[in-house]
Amino acid sequence: MMNVFSAGRKLIPGLMLVFFTGSLLAETTIPANYVKPGLDLSKYSKVLVKPLNIDNIEVLKPAWEQADPEVWTFEHGTGEAVQKLFMDAMHNELEVIGGYPLVSSSGDDVLRLEVEVLSITPYTKPGAQSGDEGYEVETLGSGELVISAEIRDSRTRELLVLVEGERAIGNEYKKLNRKNHIENLSNLFAGWGAKIREALNKDRVQSGKHDH
DSSP states (O other): OOOEEEEOOOOOGGGOOOOOOOGGGGGGTOOOSEEOTTOOOTTOOEEEEOOOBOTTOEEOOOGGGTTOOSOOOOOTTHHHHHHHHHHHHHIIIIIIITOOOBOSSOOTTEEEEEEEEEEEEESSOTTOOTTTTSOEEEEESSEEEEEEEEEEETTTOOEEEEEEEEEEEOOSEEESSHHHHHHHHHHHHHHHHHHHHHHHHHHHHHHTOOOO
């Protein structure tokens, strides 16, 4: 019977940021670094979601892999796959479930979402599979992302909400494999989309607009 090595969730202090939660979005648990005072999202009925920006992403090693001299990089095609997972999740949460069509151009009733991934700290070397070195490996999630997310008015580009900091990719112990990494990322992105949908719905209800 193979040994089980569990790589627990470890946060790197240098990446941690102190958050405050904007009162408007507190009920939807969006930890925001900035929320425009008096923000009312009820005017927005469509969303312009920009492709997930991973142009300048850094792949960082977790603390327990620092002694390994090898430079960690993504496997070929990983970036495109992650971007598709992001857009699929936004489409499902905002348009399919929420009824907020995703559009490609700005407008008075269009909210603009831009998310950039600044770094990722995988818990294991990208491409590694459970059992590669004779051990059955389980990890608590797949790693950590450091992101910067901006919600803006699509017409004026005024900043409405800013969210920055570290996010865990998954929060359950699962076997280390590609399928579980994809599931962890999909669930993370779906959670982001759900939070935006809930914030939009909340303001529409409060303003008396019930067409969604």
